[in-house]
Amino acid sequence: MEIVTLCLFLLVAVVVSGIVSRILPSALPRPIVQIALGAAIGMVAHVRVELDPELFLLLLVPPLLFLDGWRIPKEALFKDRGAILGLALGLVFLTVLGMGLFIHWLIPAMPLAVAFALAAVVSPTDPIAVSAVAQKVTIPPRMMHILEGESLLNDASGLVCLRFAIAAALTGTFSIWTAATTFAWMAVAGVAIGAGLAWGIVTAKSAFSRRFGDDAGSNILVSLLIPFAAYLGAEHLHASGVLAAAAAGITMTFTNVSTGVAAATRIRRRAVWDMLQFTLNGVIFVLLGEQLPDVVARARDTVAATGHQSVWWLGLYVLAIVAGLCALRFGWVWVSLQFTVYRSRWRDEDDATTSPPRRVIAAMTTAGARGAITLAGALTLPLTMADGRDFPARDLAIFLASGVILSSLVIAAVGLPLLLRNLRLPPDQGAESERNRARRAAAKAAIAELERVQHRMADGRDDADRFVDVAGRLMDQYRERLDALADSDDAQGRPRADDQLEREMRLAAIRAERRAIFNLAHRREIASDVAEQMGRELDLVDARLTRFGTGG
Structure with a gap:
């Protein structure tokens, strides 16, 4: 009964967060309000939420990625595929390598494999958090599409890197060939399984409906179950369940999912998914806030593992990691956009005569907020090693990951409105x-x-x-x-x-x-x-x- 009561409190906090974020004059972004409410619940509740990382990933992540894939404009996804793949793959691998070495240098007490695991945890971005913190400012559509496409893919690449970093920490060995082949299998098989399952389920459901009739509840329920089927099917075959859920959502656009469905059913299905998206996003950030009191309570013990006495050192570590992430992202975005401009000039395209404004590059950098995947990845760090010893620096890694989430959200909340205010971009006449x-x-x-x-x-x-x-x-x-x-x-x-x-x-x-x-x-x-x-x-x-x- 206490767990049920706590779950109800979490849902009420999600509702209250939407009200508070609209009432406050400062227009605090909803994720920060939700984290604050979750922290308040964590301090006063007598029951703690012991998050099972695998259950967390299964229940909360697949439907959100599925919906992102379903609703993202596919033409923008294909048009900017070069920039999206560069951010989702190249930047993630660069972040894991560069930040892993930097974190190990910054905190010598953290083993190199654990440093790489932490770097993999903080590499994926969360555009849903960005859209929430940017409610009071208009993000250019193309920029938002690139951020959305990046998030659909970098979650998978970040989690794959995390898996290999954990394996290296547990076994003490690492094979670049095994990592490359496994990543290729997880990516290709994950996309194939997600797309195949979505296509097969929708086709079978449409055939059944044409012959025996259908109802609104059945159609809506099937759409809710598809992301979980894709995720579990991919994970069962040791592929990427995250990519499978995203691929299933993208596939929904290319199926005849709406042709045999009544208009009233489509309207109800859209409303159900809107409610589910709002609820799951809110629950994720409220749960993050609910975990903070315990994380902070362990901070004094955690700081001892770094060889320092003051807790303020942990804050300095968080700021250093955030600065490193921003520097890598800024450099990657600048190089990528310059390369795009030079390539367009080489093709003699009319709209490629000038370099992109530096404010756009800074906005793309600031928009790299972290969220659900970072929290879930940090919690998947094992409790013990193979020989029964405690996993080294686990609490420290979770604290630093939580600090990066909070810091990146605050930076996006403050920086994006300033960078995008009065920014003039060429109008989009195509729509x-x-x-x-x-x-x-x-x-x-x-x-x-x-x-x-x-x-x-x-x-x-x-x-x-x-x-x-x-x-x-x-x-x-x-x-x-x-x-x-x-x-x-x-x-x-x-x-x-x-x-x-x-x-x-x-x-x-x-x-x-x-x-x-x-x-x-x-x-x-x-x-x-x-x-x-x-x-x-x-x-x-x-x-x-x-x-x-x-x-x-």
Whole structure:
């Protein structure tokens, strides 16, 4: 009962954090408020949460990575794949190597293998935390897409490096060939398993629904179970469960997951996932705060392992590690962007005449906040060695990782608004052009569908003129949209409740619009986020018309 009560307190803290972060004049970012509330709970609660790292990773991480992969604009992911892979792989490996050596030099009492493990723990970034701390400032879309794509991949590379660092600490040996082949297997197999499972489950569910019917609850539950199936399947085969969950989410965009699902179900599924994302993100940071009192309580014993007497040395170590991380990230981002500019100039591209503003490079550096994966990775450090001795410097590594999380969040909360304020970047004209293209294609598809439905419904009827009149009126509205590219709401006004014929024709037209829009997205003629946004608008109209038709 006490554990259940504590869980309820954690959920209440998540709710309160959202209220507090909006009320405070300083607009404190939500993760920092959640950590503070968790620390308050940890100081007053009589029951401690003993986090099982494997259970923590299984329950909290897969659905969040799955949702990130599902919702991230795929065109941005592929367009900036070079920069994303560089940050997710190259920067992570450089961070593990450079920071591992630096931490061992800084703290000689920490064995080299444990220093590499700590470096691997603090290497992955958390863009969800960045988006939370940047609520009051607009992050350029392309920058945010790169950060999101980086997080989908660097979690896996960081955890793989952590696994080998722990193995080296336990066995005292390390093979670069074994590490390379194992990483290749974990990455390739993880992506294949996640994508294959998502595709197979969605295809099987769609086939079953077409034959036997379906309901909203079943569809939503299946979408919730897919990330766990991908994660567990990959881990069972010693592949990367983190990459599998992310790959499953990315695959959802390329399946026909929405074609056989009612609009009302899609709306409910989206609401469920929004609630789950808010809850899990909040629980992660509240749990981090809840662990802080114990971590701080052990700090005095922990500092003795470093050969010092004052606890303030731990703070200096945290600041030194954060400074090292920022320096490596700044250097990598600067070199990568300069390389991109030189390559664009070599190709004679028009938009590559100037180097990127230094404020953009500094913002990319500041945005490298740490979060859930860093906490989970630190907690996976084993308690004992193979011979039963205590794992060296484990409490110290957990304290330093927690300090890096807090420091990076504060730096992002303070630095991003300052760096991005009044920053002028070239406007992105592509999104509006893609929306106009999608509207034209959707209107043409709706007109063609209305003509087909009109002939089918009027065939053999004595009152065929009535069908022609209703269809003609609706087609005229779509033709007006084609002429003026009016907003979709102008052509989707509320129908008369007693006109069943017009409602059915409108539904057919709207669903044809949606198919046309997502066909453009599948052919990569428009961005997937543009298609999703327009699809949500059509879903709302579809659900409203369907409700009218059923008397709701």
